[in-house]
Amino acid sequence: MLSFADCKGNNFVCIKQKDMKAAVMYQKGEMPMYAEVNTPIIENENELLINVKACAIKHFDKRVAKGTHYSNSADTKNAKVIGGDGVGVLADGTRVYALGVSGMMAEQAIIEKDKMVVLPDGIDYATAAALPNGVIGAAMALRFRACMQAGDTVLINGATGFTGRLAVQIAKHYGAKKIIATGRNNESLKQLLILGADEIIHVDQSNEQFVAQVKAIHQKTPVDVIVDYLWGHSAELLFSSIKGTGSFTHRTRYVSVGSMTGDKMQLSAEVLRSVNLQLIGSGLGSWTKEEVRELFSVILPEMLQLAADGKLNIETTKVPLKEIDKLWETDVPGGQRLVVVI
Numbered sequence: 001m002l003s004f005a006d007c008k009g010n011n012f013v014c015i016k017q018k019d020m021k022a023a024v025m026y027q028k029g030e031m032p033m034y035a036e037v038n039t040p041i042i043e044n045e046n047e048l049l050i051n052v053k054a055c056a057i058k059h060f061d062k063r064v065a066k067g068t069h070y071s072n073s074a075d076t077k078n079a080k081v082i083g084g085d086g087v088g089v090l091a092d093g094t095r096v097y098a099l100g101v102s103g104m105m106a107e108q109a110i111i112e113k114d115k116m117v118v119l120p121d122g123i124d125y126a127t128a129a130a131l132p133n134g135v136i137g138a139a140m141a142l143r144f145r146a147c148m149q150a151g152d153t154v155l156i157n158g159a160t161g162f163t164g165r166l167a168v169q170i171a172k173h174y175g176a177k178k179i180i181a182t183g184r185n186n187e188s189l190k191q192l193l194i195l196g197a198d199e200i201i202h203v204d205q206s207n208e209q210f211v212a213q214v215k216a217i218h219q220k221t222p223v224d225v226i227v228d229y230l231w232g233h234s235a236e237l238l239f240s241s242i243k244g245t246g247s248f249t250h251r252t253r254y255v256s257v258g259s260m261t262g263d264k265m266q267l268s269a270e271v272l273r274s275v276n277l278q279l280i281g282s283g284l285g286s287w288t289k290e291e292v293r294e295l296f297s298v299i300l301p302e303m304l305q306l307a308a309d310g311k312l313n314i315e316t317t318k319v320p321l322k323e324i325d326k327l328w329e330t331d332v333p334g335g336q337r338l339v340v341v342i
Contacts, residue, residue, distance in 0.1 A: 145280050214241035
C-alpha cells in the first residue's frame with residue numbers, strides 16, 4: 001500500500017510500505033478491534049507520517065464506538081481507524097503530540113504540521129497523550145470563554161473527573177484566588193484539596209443542602225467563574241444558588257463544557273433577569289481560529305512543560321493496542337485516563 005509521499009514541486013513520489021496494526025471499527029460494527037489495515041497515505045505538503053506511541057481513549061471515542069464486538073461478516077474492506085489525537089515520533093526522531101488526519105490508534109498515522117506540538121524532555125508518552133484533551137477542556141474554557149483573571153473565584157462543577165481535576169490545577173496556575181470543586185466521589189474530592197481546591201461540595205447531598213452550601217460561599221466570596229462538566233440537574237441547582245433577589249448582583253461567567261449527567265436542564269427566566277450572568281459554551285464550534293492557533297503555539301506547550309516539571313498532576317492507566325477489544329471498556333479509577341500504548 002502506498003504510504004509515503006516526498007514532495008518534488010507539485011508531484012508526489014509514493015513509496016510502498018507494509019500494512020500496519022490498528023484499532024479499527026467497521027461500518028457494520030460498533031466495537032473496536034485489533035486488525036491489520038493499510039498504512040495511510042500522505043496527500044499534501046502539510047502532512048507528515050508519524051510512528052504513534054500512545055493514544056488516549058476519551059469519552060467521545062467511547063461514544064462513537066459503543067456497542068458489541070464485530071462479527072465475522074463485518075465489512076473488512078471499510079475499516080476505520082479510531083482515535084483523534086496522540087503522540088509519537090517523526091522520521092527525524094522528534095517527539096510530538098498531534099491531531100490526526102487519519103486515525104491515531106494505530107502503528108502509524110498522518111498528521112498536519114500546523115497541528116502538532118513538540119514534546120518537552122522528561123514527559124512520558126502516556127502522560128503526553130492523556131494531557132492535551134483535558135487541557136483543551138479546561139484551559140480553553142478558563143482562558144477564552146470565561147476570560148478568567150488572576151484573583152477570580154472559580155467553581156468547577158464535576159471536578160473529580162480527569163478534565164475537572166486538570167481544571168482545578170490550571171485555575172490555580174492562572175492565579176485563582178479561591179477554587180470550589182464539586183463532585184460525587186468523596187476520596188477524589190479530598191484529593192482535590194491537595195491539588196489546589198479550597199472548598200469541596202458533594203453533589204450527592206440533598207438539593208437543599210447543596211444550594212445552601214453554594215449560596216453561603218457565593219455570599220462570602222462571590223463566584224466569578226463557573227466551569228461546568230456535568231450540566232443536568234446540578235446546573236439547575238447552581239443557577240438557583242446564584243439567583244438574585246432584586247438588588248445589584250455580582251457578575252458570574254458560567255461556561256458549559258460537558259454534560260456528563262444530562263444534556264438538558266430547566267433554566268428559569270427569573271435567573272437570567274435577576275443576576276448579572278454570562279452563559280456561554282466551550283467547544284470546537286465556539287473557538288476562533290486565533291484561539292486555536294494559540295492553543296497549539298502557547299497553551300499546550302506550556303501545559304506539557306508543566307507536566308514534565310511535575311507541576312501538573314495526572315494519572316493514567318495504560319493498555320496495549322493488541323488487546324484493545326478486551327480492554328476498551330476497562331473501568332479506570334476516578335480522575336484517570338485510559339491510554340493505549342503502541
